[in-house]
Amino acid sequence: MMGETMKVDRRDAKLTLAHLYVAFIALALGGLAGLLQTLVRSGKFNLPAGISYYTILTTHGVLLGLVLTTFFIIGFQFAAVSRTSGAFSDRVRFWGWVGFWTMTIGTAMTAFFILTGQAAVLYTFYAPLQAHAGFYLGLTLVVVGSWISGFAIFAHYARWKKQNPGKASPLLTFMSVTNMILWLVCTLGVAATVLFQLLPWSLGITDRINILVSRTLFWYFGHPLVYFWLLPAYMIWYVVIPKVIGGKIFSDSLARLAFILFLIFSIPVGFHHQLLEPGITPFWKYVQVILTFMVVIPSLMTAFAMFATFESYGRSKGATGLFGWLRKLPWGDARFFAPFVGMLFFIPGGAGGIINASHQLDQVVHNTVWVTGHFHLTIATTVVLTFFGAAYWLIPHLSGRVMTKAMNRLAIIQTVVWAIGMTFMSGSMHFAGLLGAPRRSAFSTYGNSPQALEWIPYQIAQAVGGTILFIGIILVLVIVTNLAFFAPKGETEFPVAEAAEPAERTALAMENWKLWIGITVALILIAYTIPFVDMIQNAPPGSKGYKLW
């Protein structure tokens, strides 16, 4: 019988490690591109050898936003499922490898077309900017590979359920399955725009493209993508961090409910990225803004659960006073410290998200570098620092090594460096955005307009922050390389906490997938059908493709 095992099977460990290696290579290359971007935007630096700013922009966006995240997440989920639901069958593992190689070949293909200057399309699919068809095909392979891996996880989950009738699945397995269902449903949108619009258009089969339909399909995918990044971080917060600090999961049921709410509410919300676009009536924008605010609820539930976990632990250790429990937390343990700093940054990150999604407030910040600052808090700090914190136990667990005290200290320093760098970079992006500085564009004084000149000090601050962050990337690469290949041999724990009060019946109700997927699909149809039909029926002639850089 496949019960709860303490270690990830060695063969499954190899599969996860392969994903993590690609993720950290993407971090190195994508991070370098990010550093170059901030230097160019300071106005003090020009790229050598005729390299275009927009080439490195797409490199940065694709490698960090899609490759680092997707590879880390799928690798982590394979390990989490294997750890909590038992070793994979040979068949599941085989399909896991097929998924990995499909994604890797797709990544290599995409990288080739970006680096050869044939795919400067801002962040991924920004029609009417047109890329070489190979770029779209490469990214299609990344998505298809992730689907294969998702189905491998589903197959393993189904086997566990068959072997454990009437039992609720282990929490980490449940969360991984929820995240892969979310991913599968939302990537249908991006697959539709690539297969039916972008590929035929880039191959010359069709001459023009319906921009609004393409953008709508992209944002149908683009916002749940954010939750696909965030949910694995939440898995670590809910299940791993309580064990690392020596406590228990505050509520198993609350964690499961939060994940189901994310599945239901994170998809029919894409219009809040399109609030300032013509062609969508205000009513449907309003409906999707309401749904966007619904998805704030599970994040607030998570914030509550984290505070409660920390306070319960601190009180059990005799903490007194309103905030005395904070002193009892293991500040010297990088496995805790890095994700905790990530959580702190999610407070301004989340507040900024609520501002972005409010129609009037969006008019202040839309298409400004404020938005860039926002997602560098959420994905590039909250999620990434949590992933780094997870790598500090996951990689040695898989490689059969232990993290030394020196490496732990370096990881603490890395976290501090990251926090300082991001405060400079994201903070100045937020302020410059409020002053109207645009996102996506290379350095320009816009004919020495007084308003544009106001942004320059903030752009220099962004370069300072970007440089500090790049030092942070070098540090994390040193730590990760050490943990994978050079750290002393030994056993490292994969921390999985127990729930304070197991609630089997509630947990089982949360696995009524027909119900949850049914509600998810119904909400998507309600939020999208009428405006989408309207976009097609009243479509303008469409746009030709542009290759500007």
Place this chain on the structure above:
Amino acid sequence: MAKAELQQTSPKMKEKEPPLKGTLASVFLLGFFIIFSWVSVYFLFLHRL
């Protein structure tokens, strides 16, 4: 019956319930921060009308 069960379990629950005053204060601080940020940008919007 249900009421009797509730009465029986309540004192037990009270014993087990950890004091979460710090959590309450933390979520309030978080809420105030969100409201403060939102209102700040809203006033900026009004100012620029």
